[in-house]
Amino acid sequence: MINIKYIRTFYPHWGEHSGIHQFIRHLPPQKFRCEEKTVPMGCSSLMGRKFDSLFARAVKSRKMKAYRLSDAREESLTFFQSVTNKYDIIHFLDGEHGIMFLPGLLKKMRWVKSKPLLIGMFHQPPHILEELINPDIIRQLDYVSVVAPNQVDYFAQHMPRERIRAILHGIAADHFQPAESNASTDRLRCIAGGVWLRDYKAIFETARLMQGEQGVEFHLIASDLEKPADLDNVFIHRGITDEEYMRLFRESDVLFMPMEAATANNVILEGIACGLPVVSSELSSVRAYLPGKEAVLVKNNEPLVFANILRDLLKNPEKRTEMGKHALLRAKQLSWPNIAEQYDDFYTEILAGR
Structure with a gap:
């Protein structure tokens, strides 16, 4: 059984059937045990106003502009879970938001024998990624997944191409369905x-x-x-x-x-x-x-x-x-079952090669 933790940002404007996380429910349950954590977008207190202020300054210095205190809380929890060998893979589904300290901390903990593979998924086009993320942090990830081919060249500046996987976004084709009527002729x-x-x-x-x-x-x-x-x-x-x-x-x-x-x-x-x-x-x-x-x-x-x-x-x-x-x-x-097969292959491949 492959144990995966997914961390994603909550977007209130998404409908029930929208969003990249939809593929998770189509992974074979006899092969994958999936845990999904949704992190609210925006700031929330960690340890009081004074500590939060110091922490916010530290975050700003590391140049991950979309990272917030709520992301830090989840990263902290995930760090402690990581060193107890609970997961084989941790997949950040919104890498622009959720990644800051965990990759570097796990790299330094050489005495931990079995650490999870870290994957960051990114959604923004290259010119926005340039403004949002710190390449030094991204390089510490084991793999990057992207949702469009135009992102690959950007990340290839910072890590080997074999550590970058492009898998197109899917769609709930069983939910979104056309109307039964034919095309209108007068409008x-x-x-x-x-x-x-x-x-x-x-x-x-x-x-x-x-x-x-x-x-x-x-x-x-x-x-x-x-x-x-x-x-x-x-x-x-x-x-x-x-x-x-x-x-x-x-x-x-x-x-x-x-x-x-x-x-x-x-x-x-x-x-x-x-x-x-x-x-x-x-x-x-x-x-x-x-x-x-x-x-x-x-x-x-x-x-x-x-x-x-x-x-x-x-x-x-x-x-x-x-x-x-x-x-x-x-x-x-592009239906989710087809996209989930590609993630299944991706996870199987990288775990076999570790």
Whole structure:
């Protein structure tokens, strides 16, 4: 039996079926014993205000900008569990947040005969990783896992490539399902969601170019977003339930979501699982997830190009239907059981080679 501890950050905006941790439940229970610890995002006291202040300064000096006191508490607990040989692997699912002291401490404890392998998973694109993480700490990990190929070269600057594993993010394809009705012939309802690295400026400019065109609407799921007052074809949805989220996707005709940068993206994955054709940005990471006929990807997020693509999809519902079929096939390829098999292989391989 392989014992693994997973440490992940709690993101309150995720739905029940969203997030990288979904693969854990698909690992074979006869082979893996999995413990999952969720750490709240943000600060909480460790040992009183004075100690917390000193500790916060120490954290700042180590240049892991997303690390918080709540992460320190969990790392401390995990350290004591590590030296008692409780785990074979400790996998930090949000490496930008959760890793600071544990890798270095375990390296120094040479008298501990059997230490767990430490894996850090990272989600941000390279230019953001440059600002968030300390390469000296990352080098002390046994392995790094990433969710997009564009992250590999960044980490290869700091550690051998054989210690880096790219496994694409998955999707709950058994939960996110398309509507039963066929593509509408007289409307084009576009959907997008989230905030991080989305290019809403491009969406708004595209919506402005298409304002007054009958049947074209832009529905955006984003709590902190304000639309321009002059755009009556844009609708913002805030604080919705999982059921309302699913309904919006099933009532839509295309996922239109330009990105400023990207690695994995839950909204794109959930969109293709709902059978939506995708119009997005020509980025290597987006192309890794959408390599075929399920998407039209545009360089430089040109609003006029986007508008013309959407007009074409409005006039050609059969094209939307065909793209949607390819989207469903891609979603099945990225379903969590398939992704879990890759993690199974990864864990088995690294434990065999230790």
